[in-house]
Amino acid sequence: MNRYAIRAIYLFELSRAWRTLLQSIATPVISTSLYFVVFGSAIGSSMSQIHGIGYAAFIVPGLIMMMLLTESITNASFGIYMPRYSGTIYEVLSAPVSHVEILVGYVGAAATKSIILGLLILVTARIFVDYRIEHPVWMALFLILTAVTFCLFGFIIGIWADGWEKLQIVPSLIVTPLAFLGGSFYSIEMLPSFWQKVALLNPVVYLISGFRWSFYGVADVNPAVSLGMTCGFLAICLALVGWIFKTGYRLKS
Amino acid sequence: MQPVISIEQLTKTYASGHQALKSIDLDIRRGEIFALLGPNGAGKTTLIGIVCGIVNPGTGRVLVDGHDIVADYRQARSKIGLVPQELYNEGFESVWTTVRFSRGLFGKAPDDAYIEKLLRDLSLWDKKDARILDLSGGMKRRVMIAKALSHEPSILFLDEPTAGVDVELRRDMWAMVHRLRERGVTIILTTHYIEEAEEMADRIGVIRQGEIILVEDKERLMVQLGSKRLTLQLQQPLAQIPAGLAEYPLLLSADGQQLAYTFDAHHERTGIAELLRRLGEQGIDFKDLQTSQSSLEEIVVNLLRAR
Structure with a gap:
């Protein structure tokens, strides 16, 4: 194993986040905190409880998950798209590194950033909201699993994209709306029966539900199903990445 | 001695159907400076790309220091350094x-x-x-x-290394290449500046339309394919070459002041003595004369035109 290569890619990617601290860390933390202030403290104080949980506390897992999804995709897609765009990908392709090592370097760095962000937002939320975590191990597992899975998804988008616009389309036009409609701000049980069934087609529902269960022990769907859906998506992403490396899709001519 | 790079029957056809390489066979000797010359689109960068792992190979086999570039890519690539043509950077x-x-x-x-x-x-x-x-x-x-x-690679690929750089840097880079060679690094160079190949290379390869059309030691190439030219500065300008000299391959300059004669320096009879005697017979005097050898550039251009 070329551990020096993994380390080089990993640290190189993390150093970019450090260099662009405002954009990489501060912006998502501040913008998510604004949700806590507006929807949690201001509006939330006049909302009734959901599943016996105060509204401000109820939205904490959903907001963290929403940020985790978008940031994971953005970080990972940018990480691999940037060398493709600048042409420096030639160096990675000509280096004695395996596909797995490339993946561990890029996806590992992106997932690390996302997890750090998730934890920072969790800590920041404490300033505004009094929440509890009933299953901390499961919370950590859902956090890590979701970050890795969506970083893999972002990696695929970064390979697929042939322009900056495409890089933005998936997180802003697909994932964010799915997160909003996936129960970040409400329980899908609050929806009419028909829309509850439609909501179950939204994969983000399972991620938010599972994550919320790890906080409060209540969920819209069985946590085992949430875990299974996350692992299933992870497997699909891994298969797609394997195909990309095998064929050299958009990497090698 | 085992070649440091061995390319056997390598082909490459892109998805567009363009056949970039047609059964290339090429050995690079350890420690040499090898210049790969050819026009744009000849296949130079594709060939380098395949050896370095950037381009998927077609059929054929490439060994780098005995290691297959596909099956044993880690060993092969760890020995190679690549300076690509474009200025890619973060x-x-x-x-x-x-x-x-x-x-x-x-x-x-x-x-x-x-x-x-x-x-x-x-x-x-x-x-x-x-x-x-x-x-x-x-x-x-x-x-x-x-x-x-x-x-610290033992093989260095330089793809058009001095494209767009000033004269001083070009000289610096030539000196650096020589220093690397002295340390035992094998250097494969592609360039449009044939004077660069003439200055640095031990061997020359010429590629055209995906085929290697010649591989030769530089010195031997210049001796074998080079020609010499005798240029005479005339006392009186000529309007045209006299009929009595028609059998000689002479070129008269536009102003009629110079007469040039191209000859094979390695031939037993260059024809110079006979030409000078005939000029005297024709009453053509000259005030100066000089000889020059054809450059590598002329040789390569003639080679590419001939095929």
């Missing part, structure tokens, strides 16, 4: 960071002393903390070389 990174990154990528433990020496050798040490974005084109080219050498 503009916001510092010189130090990017060169250090390259060393790690190629599986080498960090060695700041070596990186410092490398940057000093390439006159980059003063710029080590500068963002690459802020460097001149010549300095960016030096950074590309530093990155390629950061893992």
